[in-house]
Amino acid sequence: MTRENPLLTMIREVCALGRAELERPSTAEGDPDAGRALVQGLRAIGPDGEPSDISLSLALLAPRAAYFDQLVLHAIAAGVTQVVNLGAGYDDRALRLRHSGVRFFDLDLPGIVADKARRLQATGTDTGHLTLVAVDLHTDDVAEVLARAGHDAHWPTLFLAEHLALFLQPGDVASLLAGLFDRAAAGSTLAMTAEVHPADLDSDLVVSTVDDVMFGGAGPLHTIQSRDAWLALFAKTGWRVDNADDADEVAAVDHFHVTVADRPIQIQTQFLTATA
Template identity: 35%
Template structure:
């Protein structure tokens, strides 16, 4: 495996840290999901030491993974027969989830990260449980054209996922991203996102995290105060699911850095939405 393909800097580095959390969860007897490939990604790069705040957020990464797993299951049950992982990173849902017959899953990410991912999965002889397509594209460029060229059908309901990305983009880039997703979304499509509010970025526990992210070129660049209003302005009817609810649902402690009793108004949003109306130009609720 070439050094150039190893995701050791920038946002790609965070993909390995998330894989570490998934690998740790997979090793538990009471795991909330299985991911037999996560440890392989970690082994290929080497374990990355995380700041104390990263350790405190491991529970969030686990609950987030299960939340989005359940989102895809519900979307497939509701009739979606294709999904798009925007900035897919080291996501392995194409391999570890059970999909309906004929389901198509598209993974969009940078060529280098996808090359690393394919190399690791190739060594494992991993076989997807759906029709999986990788789309090598930069989200700042014309990724919709690349997605369409890969066989995506904009006339079919789609389940979209934007996980662990939006905080790294400028507000205008997030608006553009969701606008593009909306234009490719047939009635019945769904969208799930993760984002943060301004108060979350100001938590004193995250000071070391911000310094490290800046050093590796992955600083947070945007926040959102009302994800439902923001998504609504783009034509989606959204619901936020708090980590307190997810923790209670799965019998886990509330992750410390998402517990309102500890962090006050700070929020790391997990939201799911359905396509409700044509998008409009205004986009309140973001900063």
């Protein structure tokens, strides 16, 4: 089983703590305070041994969290009965957005899933509608994992991959998209954040430069591509990105600036929503 990069653990916890500070929607059956209860005791320790400043992440987290929350609410309103949250970490959507007849599947590494289960049990939260699923997306077939977990491939699903692909190797991202397509009934939707660099740059050079500049060569970031490369990957694995050809319809936030080959560039986090 793949061992998690400690920097990724820190990023995961920064995101969890940051999201808990945001005002986020809940359903009539949901628990609006679940997020804060779920992250009690997390510290997001940085490389210097000190807790990270979560306030620095809020500008990135706020639009991203709102975008994916609204997708879940829209899916529920449309009658979708399955929501698969990939790399869910300590995300509380299954608790805030609980709705009769809707099953949530939260997937993550075994250690994270075990800790989340412990935290949920400690808070006495109703999890009858939630299935926690241990998976290693580097070695496991996500289609097989979902099938064993009770996911029904005959009914539409909303698949969420928020802030996940960046931390997977490109080949693992491709396998993930293909595996999800295998489980996607007609009417299913896949929503993913994709890190995007300018089209005329080499992706390997961008990734290695970002790693060196931001993490001193020890970083957990692996997949940053041009938008065209992302669209081609979605198409190759059977997914059709909504508004793929309309630049004015791109939903995105600026993630970070970096200089690659003596050229200042902006890496964007684009929100890609696709149908099978």
